Amino acid sequence: MSAAHTSSRHVVVVGGGISGLAAALRLLEGGVRVTLLEASGRVGGKLHAGEIAGMPVDLGAESVLARRPEAVGLARAVGLGDRLQPPAATAMLWTRGGLRPLPQGHMMGVPGDPAALAASGVFSAEGLARIARDAELPPTEVGEDVAIGTHVAERMGREVVDRLVEPLLGGVYAGDAYRISMRAAVPQLFEAVRTHRTLTEAVQALQARAASAPQQAGPVFQGIEGGIGQLPLAAADAVRAAGGGIRTGTPVRSLARGADGWSVTTDAGVLAADAVVLAAPAPTAAALLADASPAASAELAAVEYASMALVTMAFRRSDVEGLLQGSGFLVPPVDGRTIKASTFSSNKWRWNAEADPGLFVLRTSIGRFGDEDDLSREDADLVSLSLKDLGEAVGLAAAPVDSRVTRWDRGLPQYPVGHLGRVTRIRAHVSRLPGLRVCGAAYDGVGIPACISSGQQAAGEVLATLTARDEGGE
Template structure:
């Protein structure tokens, strides 16, 4: 908790008793794992029928694949450490290839190196991707007065002002869109690229700020930038859930929480079947449901959370016979700038990116595309066949792949990714400040400190550690916790 934001001492949670975690996405599971490992009695309540949220394992043409997130940022330790803690360390795998392309101006062009989320440190690295005019415009950054970002700024607007719109439209937009499914002209630099934001405040030009971030990265611990799991990252939620139950925790599926109410001995957590008594609660659901649960006890936090917007997207997974498909372009796939007007926003050549997948299905070629982003969700309302058809059309134009797939799957992630506009971190601080005034309750998940899995795990650990710091391990009795 940010100490300068608290107007009064933090109230202590009632000691002992059950801790209820609402939501079994990766944040809720990570919080439950942390709590159970510290000796707390944990009950996880999940409205759906499975753990994991946007981490989902599935099959296509008989082979295991990810139907949601497929990798974690390895330079942050939280997700990798969680995987190792639940017995998946031997499955961690880096991508087989780190090269990718940008599909723009009707050609696949190599993804340039030497940038920070698309913001270049050396314009020459973008030759072939940008026009001569666009490259020349980047150089003007060195001639402009020192950069001013204030308390926050939209990364697209700031970079366009310093280096021109072309670098934003052709590189920053597709890279940020791949992470947030958002609009870089709205996305907060402070929230989405904090190291660059800090460097910009200390350096006179954006070019120098990018260089400073790159030099710091070069001094970091070597190793892969991203890691996945052999068999798919979708294996992680089940392993964490198993570890929670092995430590005495309980996970109840098909159990939506309808209301939260403060009581003298903690909290009443009402489901459609019963009301549980909890000494403490971790709310690990998206911002909208969290707002509804907190409305009665913290209208201030609920109001802030209700204002968080989300983007929806679909993933289209396709399997081809290698004999029919022929060779794909080298690399792990491609990104698509929205300015090019394509339907597909990105494609992953899964069989080339993940060696374990190629080994499991040597006769198959598995690809996936993503469709939809903030403000561009028209195709998400079409049926699966249409989404497959537009994906095949764009894949053919980008790669020459015209073979018919032997299997397809469409996975829809409605309201899947929270948006981080300018002022997002200030909003999060206000939410946490309001929630901190309530004893024994914390929030975590993708709506707060980052949409990536390590950031979600970190927010879960923060919430759990604050609960642990103000409570004691429970004394378990057979009928404790029910009314």
């Protein structure tokens, strides 16, 4: 698309998370005028750069999947390419009363080599025997969709779900494996189980394919020096440098479709827009589309969200020396602990360790879908509960020199069975609204690359709409 066709066009992006920022950059590349409106006082959404004890830390997402190109590509495009950094060390599982190595050879917790699980100490003899039975069972039909926990439990038993799949999936979705859609969360596995006799064979086929793919070279995950929270800040700078406007602290109160475009109402006034990219969470999108598309609004309102809290703490390194090994640990919910995971940030990220060699930063996560009672506690209580679990897990007895609790209320959209059908219906309803598209974590994946892709796709569709309109096609 040439700027000549669209230089007079104005697009409003509602939402300043990474999806909205990616959409704004794509729109600016297409030659339109862009105004991004963010309700909160900062851009970035769940990507949040902060400080503790004077050290930079991530108070939200801390890494990106590097096997997809979108996030690494955006980081390079906004000048952060030389600050990309792979994580160090390895994660453990805190289960059955001790820290145990995270078993290898799995895909999101689903084993591809059952024999490799025995040495981990994570599974009982009965659990290992049940996993091996997958090879003997007749094929299982999965239909149009199935919960990943349900299918894995049917093939390999509940123990592998409870001890391995749940903590790994929980780290991504803060969800319940027995509800999470395999088709939505692990689509390549869903397709594989439809064409292979056993679940083990399906995982092995995917692993073999991945091993032979040239794009699989290099680290699986990447961080950014100073924190992943630097990515939206750099993206926002790039938006401004390209002539785009960003207004934080500016919630959108209503959207209205007119004869010539859209009216976007804020407390500061009404903006006229030729098109709108709605990059807000599902509840906000539902409210804003209530008049323009009641059907889309109803579907969006039904999207469920999980809440969680991150407890970030800084310790004197001398107080924790020798206690904190590896990059941290995951905690199976079946073990009944308060924390669901702990990341030893100063072991995992070189930039964190170098920021202040005399301090050690770690964080814990609390809360998941259906298990949010602890989130009603005060911040100090969440710190105390985290310290109690850390004491039992690694023998940590020291008090932190600083702590910070970050709460993500209704922060993570859930992908239950049927989620993709809901997304299809939402987009079908929205497609009937000329010049409006939706994007974000509620649709095509909660990971950062998926959110960036979602924003770029929505922007591309809006640009195509504007081109057709300018050429007399609409």
